[in-house]
Amino acid sequence: MLKKILHILDARSKRITETETVLQPLPHRDFRFASPFIVLHHIAEQKITPGSARRIHPHPHRGFSPVTIMLQGEGFHKDNHGGSGVLKPGDAQWIFAGSGLLHSEGPTEELLKNGGSYALIQLWINSPANLKNEPPSYQLARKNEQPLIASGDGSLLRLISGQYEGLNGPLKSQTPLTIIYGELTPGKQQQLLAKPGYWTLLYLISGSLLISGEQIQAHQLIVFEQPNDELLIRSCTDSQFLYLSGEPIEEPVAAAGNFVMNTTQEIKQAEADYKAGKFGTLDF
Template sequence: MRADALTARTVQDVFPAIRDDIADLHTWRALPTEHVWMVDPFLFLNHHGRQVYPRNNRGLPFGPHPHRGFETVTFILEGDIAHRDSGGHESVIGAGGVQWMTAGSGLIHSETSSDVFKKNGGPMEILQLWVNLPARLKMTQPAYRGLQQEDIPQIADAGGALVHLVSGEWNGHRGPFTPLLDIVSMWFTLSAGQQFSLSIASQRAVFFYVIHGSVVVNGRTVDARHLATFADDGEQLHISASADAVILLCHAEPLDEPVVSHGPFVMNTHDEIRQAIADYQAGKFDG
């Protein structure tokens, strides 16, 4: 079917991210909030920064903590992240890079700033997205992969968008990450007046968050630090930038399964949550 014959998806609503600072880290939480709990299978998004750290700073405050039952995807727009986990993975990923971690059956990790960043300071902006795993994959083997900016394809669209393709297929290109689920994830930039269109099957859930700027998507304005939700009544998204904009866009099939969460654990039942806590306290996440 030709793109011009596709039906535009209806924008159901637009919700603001909620200011929720963590220590001295400026944080806006786009999901979950009192307005929207999840966009199945997307569970959580924290937008940290943009802020400028001084010299001799303490860096990011995320010391060792556990996860089970989902995946974390971290987009480093500015600054860096020093990652370590109980599976033996360790890296420092800089601006423009991405980390994809499968917590699966259980992993303890820390996300701090590199010694260089803590010494020199500088701008920092990071987004972390949590993606749920289905019951059949909750206890999968933990895994981690971090890629630098040069490993993430940057594709110029005819309408002027610059697409950073992280996973899945778009316009004949494939992202470097291969998630456990069929997830298309990207962030892209538009200058004021530029446009970008793409087709997404109507049964797939769309995660659409404006990081900077302002856009009109299918006739609805979405400003910076706002999340748009969509009906499943069409396949086409048409985006035009009212001001220079950066957008995070992901889509996937909904899992349509029960979700029970408790802090860093996301499972299907309360018993599984209790088991996760017991396993963590018994040291079973320690590799």
Template structure:
């Protein structure tokens, strides 16, 4: 058994979208992706006043990958061209498989725009292998109470989204066996993950700072981790992390705008298909 070590920490760079505070650790300078994990936007934390414009993500297309959206604070209204519609609130998660093509909108519901409040959202893009890039779109949106909140006895609470941990299974079944969770660590807490050999590892410090061995991963930093079987995390302050692992996808990655495929020609075809209207239409949720 070998321990996973922290090789380097990559700061999220600030890239606000209008009045939406946005930090992006990947892709960024010197870091194109973390294996199957392609992209992370960290929106907030911030507080919106009353009569705000809300989130700016009106209808837009995707093909060839999955989006996993963690609503830490606030709420998010989703609608898409496959007919899915939901409003997910704090602690909930949306998992959307774009597959062969989907148009979706991610906006604030009417009550949030009217009343305002705190907002913090993470959106992670996860790659799909070529064999699944053109499958039918899929969407799962679940509220906070659907996710097991597992206390470790070492001062940590793990919110399990997909995969298994300590004999428990997450409520969302990943097409490719991706494990995803977010975890809260109290000062002095320890949290251990095992069975990681041969997996792509994704660790982001959302709040606070976490240690891997004797090296710290500060707030708003993404880890580059060594190969190994076991990852042990320790917190000296209140900390929230996003952690995942996935089987490597040993295929070319060609990403352009909202599409992630294997070749440039497939990207051109995605744009052509979208412009012809084959992805359908998504209406914005009213509230």
């Protein structure tokens, strides 16, 4: 049966550093979390002029996984636990922050030097309490390593993480979830499946979709009811979207700054550990 829409959330502009602004539909004043999905940040297409200088300098994370999907241009990641990578369009990375790491990210030096387009999505995926203090790790999945769920006849669906219709995504998660990147041409109808009881979300990166009689516009996040198992979407224009579905982590969530823990005391401890230098150093 078809899932009903619970919320249509408009992304708002949010400044995350002095020089970096993103679109953020989650968390939202009308709907905070769909754990394991805690945050969705979208850097919509930006034009980088040749000779630019910008970078999100080393900053800490603990207790969750920042997951980045590159849409345009080139982005880099480097952390102080040995993880590093350069992402090109379609590539995705999964950084498990675990007990704590420092990392730096932003457009590559080549993109800054030569100029070009830059766009990405970053998700914050919660970790269950029993894994939040595990050692950090890093995964990188190239576009051509992501199985095609559909290709041709107006649909392109790539499986980034999780299981879907017998396929396995290359980025391994800690709890059951599915991340799919999709493109549809005008008039194309697409069925998507989800397990009943899971949180299921769809973020429209660009274009326009019709879902359950509702016209969905770019930069809107759809939160579906947990019962039932099917979505049916129709593209009104060329459209790009991100489909997310995951088993709920039924634990308290305390999220503040760069940390996702279970209690405010754990947040305070993470902040104190960072100030005390316990996250180490990263010269990058």
